Amino acid sequence: MAEDQAAAGGSAASAADGPASESSSHRDVTILFVGDVVGGIGRRTLLECLTVLRERHAPTFVVVNGENAAGGLGITPKIAEEMFANGVDAITLGNHTYHRREIYPYLDSEKPIVRPANFLRNQPGRGVCVVEHGGVHLGVVNLSGNLYVRAGRSAFTEIEVALGELKDVDHILVDVHAEATSEKVAMGWHLDGRVTAVVGTHTHVPTADGRVLPGGTAYITDVGMTGPRGGVIGVKREQAIESLLTQMPVRFETSEDDPWLMGVLIKCSQPMRADSIEQVLMPRPAQDPRGR
Numbered sequence: 001m002a003e004d005q006a007a008a009g010g011s012a013a014s015a016a017d018g019p020a021s022e023s024s025s026h027r028d029v030t031i032l033f034v035g036d037v038v039g040g041i042g043r044r045t046l047l048e049c050l051t052v053l054r055e056r057h058a059p060t061f062v063v064v065n066g067e068n069a070a071g072g073l074g075i076t077p078k079i080a081e082e083m084f085a086n087g088v089d090a091i092t093l094g095n096h097t098y099h100r101r102e103i104y105p106y107l108d109s110e111k112p113i114v115r116p117a118n119f120l121r122n123q124p125g126r127g128v129c130v131v132e133h134g135g136v137h138l139g140v141v142n143l144s145g146n147l148y149v150r151a152g153r154s155a156f157t158e159i160e161v162a163l164g165e166l167k168d169v170d171h172i173l174v175d176v177h178a179e180a181t182s183e184k185v186a187m188g189w190h191l192d193g194r195v196t197a198v199v200g201t202h203t204h205v206p207t208a209d210g211r212v213l214p215g216g217t218a219y220i221t222d223v224g225m226t227g228p229r230g231g232v233i234g235v236k237r238e239q240a241i242e243s244l245l246t247q248m249p250v251r252f253e254t255s256e257d258d259p260w261l262m263g264v265l266i267k268c269s270q271p272m273r274a275d276s277i278e279q280v281l282m283p284r285p286a287q288d289p290r291g292r
């Protein structure tokens, strides 16, 4: 299921420029990025899969999009704390950031949880954080698209401000939370060679375009979700179909059918560059009928 997408682009890292490339003793780094965790079923799937993925890949950093973690919409401090206690280094969010009010003060704390940097400045939280392991510093940036989702400012101008706050880090991972594939593809090209990875979220459906771009930036349009494949992007399929059939209001509940973890594994051997990006598409261990 997982495919190593290290292409010729990996060798383009020799064209590295900028201050981070001056370090010749950089250690190998693996970043596991996990797509939108949907509800309790998604949280349980995350934790169970993480145990396996840690043994298999020993990721240096684990970054998780948690915008749907609380009952399918938003996140609470308790859920964020549970993720951090289980080895998640940083949490990114998206258009559902503010669904749960109790998260507002938590977003303004020093915890490594970020909402889109191009939201309005006076909205709670911030869009950039830095996490560290063994002397390696990873900057994490969250952006929102501007098409079909609500964000007060342009992702393409605010990313420059965000990168300006991350002068002294070894790697930067940018989660572009957006509906339109065009915006995400454009952001990948815009940041190629300037960050380690640009990973897309929000659609809950993984795309097949993961690769290392010529400048050395790992890119994928959407990593998918960590939640029920048996639903419709997280919702019970019967309810989603009824809504579409009847065009009437329908109460949506989170499906629990066929949960999978979806994400990417990014491997790096030099600062601010990726060697490979590999999709991780993994059924919840206890739910896998093949017993893998």
Ligand SMILES: [Fe+2]
Binding pocket: 036, 067, 068, 094, 202, 203, 204
């Ligand atoms: Fe989502």
Ligand SMILES: [Fe+2]
Binding pocket: 067, 094, 095, 096, 177, 201, 202, 203
């Ligand atoms: Fe979203």
